[in-house]
Amino acid sequence: AQSVTQLDSQVPVFEEAPVELRCNYSSSVSVYLFWYVQYPNQGLQLLLKYLSGSTLVESINGFEAEFNKSQTSFHLRKPSVHISDTAEYFCAVSEGLSGGGADGLTFGKGTHLIIQP
Amino acid sequence: DAGVIQSPRHEVTEMGQEVTLRCKPISGHDYLFWYRQTMMRGLELLIYFNNNVPIDDSGMPEDRFSAKMPNASFSTLKIQPSEPRDSAVYFCASSPDRNNEQFFGPGTRLTVL
Numbered sequence: 367a368q369s370v371t372q373l374d375s376q377v378p379v380f381e382e383a384p385v386e387l388r389c390n391y392s393s394s395v396s397v398y399l400f401w402y403v404q405y406p407n408q409g410l411q412l413l414l415k416y417l418s419g420s421t422l423v424e425s426i427n428g429f430e431a432e433f434n435k436s437q438t439s440f441h442l443r444k445p446s447v448h449i450s451d452t453a454e455y456f457c458a459v460s461e462g463l464s465g466g467g468a469d470g471l472t473f474g475k476g477t478h479l480i481i482q483p
Numbered sequence: 484d485a486g487v488i489q490s491p492r493h494e495v496t497e498m499g500q501e502v503t504l505r506c507k508p509i510s511g512h513d514y515l516f517w518y519r520q521t522m523m524r525g526l527e528l529l530i531y532f533n534n535n536v537p538i539d540d541s542g543m544p545e546d547r548f549s550a551k552m553p554n555a556s557f558s559t560l561k562i563q564p565s566e567p568r569d570s571a572v573y574f575c576a577s578s579p580d581r582n583n584e585q586f587f588g589p590g591t592r593l594t595v596l
Contacts, residue, residue, distance in 0.1 A: 398582055398583065400584065402587075408589060408590075409487075409574055409587035409588055409589045409590050410526075410574070410576075410587040411587070412584050412586075415584060417583070456526065460582035460583070461582055469514065469531065469533065469538060469539070469581050469582060470514070470516060470528065470531055470578075470581075470582065470585070471585055473525070473526045475525040475526075476525060476526070
């Protein structure tokens with residue numbers, strides 16, 4: 367069974383500074399990887415995903431994540447954050463099309479990104 | 484598409500009462516998931532359906548919880564009787580594929596007094 371570890375429960379960052387939110391996963395098969403964002407009092411929204419191909423994936427609002435198979439990581443980065451990026455960020459993994467495993471996504475416990483002015 | 488629709492958005496009830504949460508998935512999505520989110524436990528998968536059939540309900544906390552999906556466009560999560568520890572935000576999500584992106588509803592914030 368797969369699992370996801372988000373080591374940081376909370377990350378405070380100054381506005382316009384860079385940020386990295388860490389995500390490590392464990393799985394015995396090839397995986398799909400996802401980052402979701404949850405703004406206050408809202409549901410989760412997909413930020414970006416890795417299914418196959420280029421290991422670097424980007425979102426429309428400046429976030430990017432890189433799939434590193436050897437380190438089983440999928441860290442999320444942004445070179446310059448804004449106040450509006452304050453939210454909870456969830457990393458998730460699924461077992462792709464490998465079959466045999468459970469359906470659906472396994473979520474990490476989330477990282478609260480706090481942007482300080 | 485309107486996205487995943489959940490109702491009610493907020494529910495306040497007293498301990499012992501029956502609570503029914505509703506979800507309308509995105510049309511054409513074969514998978515439907517129910518989650519619970521609390522500060523202490525984070526996001527927990529309760530149950531999921533494939534083509535209206537419950538596949539895995541191992542996350543349902545106890546027999547007080549039940550879920551149904553009578554057709555492809557409607558699902559309910561029922562708690563009977565409700566207890567204060569059931570207070571949480573309950574999310575419904577749907578997906579077109581087995582292990583691909585899930586689309587979340589806005590959630591139902593349940594408060595049991």
